[in-house]
Amino acid sequence: MQLDLRLVEEEEIAPQELELPTIRAKVFNTIQGEGPLTGTPAIFVRFQGCPLKCIFCDETVNHSDPREGPYTTFKNVYELIDHIQLVKGNNSLIVLTGGEPLLQGTVLEILASHLFRNCRLRMQLETSGHVGSSSLLHQLPPALAGIVISPKTAKVAESWLESCWWNDVVSWKYVIPALGELGRDGLPNISTQDGVTPVHIQRPPHWIKKTQILVQPMFYRNDKESTKIATQRCVELALRHGYRLSLQTHRYINVP
Numbered sequence: 533m534q535l536d537l538r539l540v541e542e543e544e545i546a547p548q549e550l551e552l553p554t555i556r557a558k559v560f561n562t563i564q565g566e567g568p569l570t571g572t573p574a575i576f577v578r579f580q581g582c583p584l585k586c587i588f589c590d591e592t593v594n595h596s597d598p599r600e601g602p603y604t605t606f607k608n609v610y611e612l613i614d615h616i617q618l619v620k621g622n623n624s625l626i627v628l629t630g631g632e633p634l635l636q637g638t639v640l641e642i643l644a645s646h647l648f649r650n651c652r653l654r655m656q657l658e659t660s661g662h663v664g665s666s667s668l669l670h671q672l673p674p675a676l677a678g679i680v681i682s683p684k685t686a687k688v689a690e691s692w693l694e695s696c697w698w699n700d701v702v703s704w705k706y707v708i709p710a711l712g713e714l715g716r717d718g719l720p721n722i723s724t725q726d727g728v729t730p731v732h733i734q735r736p737p738h739w740i741k742k743t744q745i746l747v748q749p750m751f752y753r754n755d756k757e758s759t760k761i762a763t764q765r766c767v768e769l770a771l772r773h774g775y776r777l778s779l780q781t782h783r784y785i786n787v788p
């Protein structure tokens with residue numbers, strides 16, 4: 533696909549005119565452990581905040597991985613950008629994750645465009661899809677290394693279901709538990725949210741290839757046997773349906 537670099541190089545966002553909120557995030561260098569870019573060194577920005585409350589969430593205070601360090605408050609997006617530039621080392625990939633990064637709105641647009649323009653950092657976005665795709669993605673095609681949508685709810689925002697230029701870089705990732713009902717398509721029927729009525733989770737749109745659908749075993753922190761069962765389930769689903777297996781390899785190599 534031929535990408536038009538002028539989109540990001542000529543269009544300056546004028547952030548000085550905007551009100552810039554404070555940001556709570558963790559910033560750390562690691563290896564991207566899961567999804568289509570597994571094994572790629574990356575700088576992670578884990579934004580705090582998501583209303584969905586999944587039982588295995590990496591973002592929530594109780595489940596935070598101490599190897600990532602504490603959350604930091606940045607007084608605005610420029611302080612965050614300065615910090616990223618300071619610690620990014622040789623990384624050429626930035627992973628924007630959460631929490632729900634798309635709740636950051638304009639902050640995300642400034643961050644991604646600035647870091648691509650000035651540092652040539654390409655961006656991978658991880659989202660549950662319950663927030664719409666944002667104008668960011670339409671402005672920054674060359675800066676986008678990938679989008680991973682991991683639905684947790686019955687409906688994702690309509691914009692993720694529309695065919696778009698990002699067809700080739702999008703993946704739909706499903707977390708597969710050790711127990712619980714799966715649909716005939718092998719994808720989970722039961723929501724992974726904590727304390728809510730179970731729902732039928734959103735399926736990918738019809739234009740997605742099977743290899744863009746990822747099945748990833750749920751990680752049970754204190755229950756190796758359940759993690760093993762979930763992993764075996766994913767292997768079988770990949771073989772039966774043609775989905776890609778996504779393992780959380782960072783847990784095996786002991787990095788955040």
Ligand code: SF4
Nearest residue numbers: 582585586589631660
């Ligand atoms: S959608 Fe993602 S960030 Fe939100 S609670 Fe679930 S796992 Fe955590």
